[in-house]
Amino acid sequence: MSTPLAQIKPLSQPVTMPAEVATFSPEVEAEMDRHIAKYPVKRSAILPLMFIVQRERGYLDPPAVAYLAERLDLRTTDIWEVATFYSMIYTQPVGKYHIQICKTLSCKLLGSEKITKHCSEKLGIKVGETTPDGRFSLSEVECLGSCGTAPMFQINFDYHENLTPEKVDQIIDALP
Amino acid sequence: MRITAIGCEPLQLRRVHLENSRSLDVYRANGGYEAIRKVLDSMSPDDVINEVKKSQLRGRGGAGFPTGMKWSFVPKDSPKPKYVVCNADESEPGTFKDRYLMERDPHMLIEGILIAAYALGAKTNYIYTRGEYKYLIDIMDIALDEARAEGLLGDKILGTDFSCEIHTHTGAGAYICGEETALLSSLEGLRGHPRMKPPFPAVSGLYAAPTVVNNVETLTAVPDIIKMGGEAYQELGTEKSGGTKLWSVSGHVNRPGVYELPMGYDDMEKFIMEDCGGITNGKQLKAVIPGGSSVYIMRADQIVDQDVRMDYEGLVAAGSMVGSGGFIVMDETVDIFESTKNLTEFYKHESCGWCTPCREGTDWLVKILKRIDNGGGRPEDAKLLLDLCDNIEGKSFCPLGDAAAWPIQSAIKRFPEDFERRLIQNGKA
Numbered sequence: 207m208s209t210p211l212a213q214i215k216p217l218s219q220p221v222t223m224p225a226e227v228a229t230f231s232p233e234v235e236a237e238m239d240r241h242i243a244k245y246p247v248k249r250s251a252i253l254p255l256m257f258i259v260q261r262e263r264g265y266l267d268p269p270a271v272a273y274l275a276e277r278l279d280l281r282t283t284d285i286w287e288v289a290t291f292y293s294m295i296y297t298q299p300v301g302k303y304h305i306q307i308c309k310t311l312s313c314k315l316l317g318s319e320k321i322t323k324h325c326s327e328k329l330g331i332k333v334g335e336t337t338p339d340g341r342f343s344l345s346e347v348e349c350l351g352s353c354g355t356a357p358m359f360q361i362n363f364d365y366h367e368n369l370t371p372e373k374v375d376q377i378i379d380a381l382p
Numbered sequence: 383m384r385i386t387a388i389g390c391e392p393l394q395l396r397r398v399h400l401e402n403s404r405s406l407d408v409y410r411a412n413g414g415y416e417a418i419r420k421v422l423d424s425m426s427p428d429d430v431i432n433e434v435k436k437s438q439l440r441g442r443g444g445a446g447f448p449t450g451m452k453w454s455f456v457p458k459d460s461p462k463p464k465y466v467v468c469n470a471d472e473s474e475p476g477t478f479k480d481r482y483l484m485e486r487d488p489h490m491l492i493e494g495i496l497i498a499a500y501a502l503g504a505k506t507n508y509i510y511t512r513g514e515y516k517y518l519i520d521i522m523d524i525a526l527d528e529a530r531a532e533g534l535l536g537d538k539i540l541g542t543d544f545s546c547e548i549h550t551h552t553g554a555g556a557y558i559c560g561e562e563t564a565l566l567s568s569l570e571g572l573r574g575h576p577r578m579k580p581p582f583p584a585v586s587g588l589y590a591a592p593t594v595v596n597n598v599e600t601l602t603a604v605p606d607i608i609k610m611g612g613e614a615y616q617e618l619g620t621e622k623s624g625g626t627k628l629w630s631v632s633g634h635v636n637r638p639g640v641y642e643l644p645m646g647y648d649d650m651e652k653f654i655m656e657d658c659g660g661i662t663n664g665k666q667l668k669a670v671i672p673g674g675s676s677v678y679i680m681r682a683d684q685i686v687d688q689d690v691r692m693d694y695e696g697l698v699a700a701g702s703m704v705g706s707g708g709f710i711v712m713d714e715t716v717d718i719f720e721s722t723k724n725l726t727e728f729y730k731h732e733s734c735g736w737c738t739p740c741r742e743g744t745d746w747l748v749k750i751l752k753r754i755d756n757g758g759g760r761p762e763d764a765k766l767l768l769d770l771c772d773n774i775e776g777k778s779f780c781p782l783g784d785a786a787a788w789p790i791q792s793a794i795k796r797f798p799e800d801f802e803r804r805l806i807q808n809g810k811a
């Protein structure tokens with residue numbers, strides 16, 4: 207059985223933080239406060255805050271991890287532990303546009319492999335890679351809840367469904 | 383994609399096609415927030431639980447546990463706060479109905495949560511939404527603000543003594559967080575590992591306080607149950623499977639979509655061939671996974687001319703399960719070895735790593751399937767895979783292990799030809 211949160215004791219020793227701690231604008235700070243206020247226990251806000259940090263800094267770098275630890279009264283290891291569990295939390299830089307192609311059964315039945323091949327050729331990168339200019343990253347992911355409009359991908363948070371190679375070209379070419 | 387009711391008046395899908403269906407005004411103009419009004423004016427928490435019990439509503443998240451009974455497990459005398467947590471993680475492959483409910487009719491979910499919170503005495507409630515559905519979190523946040531502005535949420539709701547809050551929360555891409563105890567770990571800001579049951583969440587859930595976790599479709603059924611009465615809702619379905627159910631249909635059909643059917647809809651073949659427009663390109667039906675990736679795959683001959691009844695009992699009798707209602711249709715060109723390998727890769731990827739049988743077992747399953755796929759199949763591999771499944775099923779810490787074993791077990795049993803071809807031909811080659 208897991209330990210109820212209230213019983214988890216903070217470390218008695220102060221933890222050494224990296225030299226640099228990330229900073230955020232007052233607006234972003236206020237946005238974080240609104241999330242923290244939703245919960246009786248601060249730690250619950252860890253995922254919403256990680257998404258805000260990613261939006262602001264691209265990914266969760268060590269200064270951001272140090273910041274979150276301070277902000278949530280946690281140890282840096284607590285932050286890393288959570289960050290490394292969830293596939294949508296990035297501890298490495300990703301491209302400005304992260305193309306995430308669903309590869310699960312319903313999409314596969316309707317040709318997701320063709321979409322992957324097309325994207326890969328168009329961008330000149332393999333799945334798991336980022337273009338040298340840092341503009342695109344390409345991933346294959348598991349079912350995104352669009353099985354009725356397969357095949358599909360998500361670019362950052364935007365859904366694109368009923369894809370064909372022609373439609374993929376239009377979508378990618380229209381990105382700013 | 384089609385969103386429609388077949389064989390019954392649309393209930394859950396009643397408002398989805400209205401213009402501005404998301405807005406509080408449209409919701410109210412079409413019967414919205416009448417149920418919470420009725421509850422606050424004339425019903426005790428026990429009255430509400432009794433109506434839900436009478437409705438024979440069973441959890442739509444996958445396990446099908448009777449909702450009224452689950453609610454009655456929450457101890458009334460606990461001094462701790464209580465929580466209602468809506469499970470909007472929707473990551474079971476083939477399932478996409480919760481998404482449209484929230485996208486098109488967010489206030490129905492808010493009203494459902496409010497009624498549950500009243501019945502259980504919960505003051506703070508959360509909607510746990512998978513991280514990829516960020517646009518739905520934004521939609522829900524707007525709807526929650528609208529409700530707050532109209533006195534439907536917050537202090538003294540509709541001028542009564544009932545006060546309650548609902549907050550959205552985001553997951554971050556982990557299928558296991560749909561499992562209710564893992565979801566609670568995740569909501570507490572931890573890695574999404576499942577917890578031991580008992581204690582069940584109803585007794586010790588979020589922050590070790592009594593908690594009810596219910597699926598979006600379950601909670602959105604509640605306002606209608608209150609309005610029409612539990613019995614009338616039950617009668618829309620069958621004796622033990624009350625009401626209507628949403629089916630997410632994908633794969634090789636001409637009209638994929640979200641279909642609302644009465645529980646006990648009497649013919650799965652007709653559903654596929656007529657309601658969903660039949661198989662694409664005039665091909666033959668080969669297989670159906672009727673309840674999301676975790677349930678047993680069915681052969682066409684278990685469906686055609688079999689009058690398979692679509693409800694909890696009917697699908698068990700036909701050799702599968704309702705699960706989440708993620709209905710995946712496959713035509714004659716599909717190699718069931720391939721489709722099974724695809725789903726096994728899913729489970730390997732999503733195994734949370736907490737317990738050995740599932741973490742190591744799913745990894746080995748994928749290794750063996752890949753070896754077979756690359757031409758290294760051996761006649762004894764079918765047995766090897768089944769042995770491995772035996773060591774995962776029933777021996778893992780949470781049901782994800784079982785869910786990983788079932789697709790393989792049923793595929794090898796029901797489509798032996800697709801496996802044998804690989805094992806023998808490739809073995810000799």
Ligand SMILES: Cc1cc2nc3c(=O)[nH]c(=O)nc-3n(C[C@H](O)[C@H](O)[C@H](O)COP(=O)(O)O)c2cc1C
Nearest residue numbers: 441442443469471472473560561562596597600781
């Ligand atoms: C591996 C796994 C994944 C699950 N995923 C979901 C999910 O995405 N959505 C959901 O509502 N229930 C899911 N469940 C079921 C939940 O554990 C739980 O039974 C459900 O949320 C209870 O709500 P209900 O009674 O309204 O169905 C999952 C269960 C398991 C074992």
Ligand code: SF4
Nearest residue numbers: 734736737740778780
């Ligand atoms: S069965 Fe799998 S998902 Fe469940 S606890 Fe074990 S490793 Fe995690």
Ligand code: FES
Nearest residue numbers: 308313350352353
């Ligand atoms: S299988 Fe691709 S979105 Fe569900």
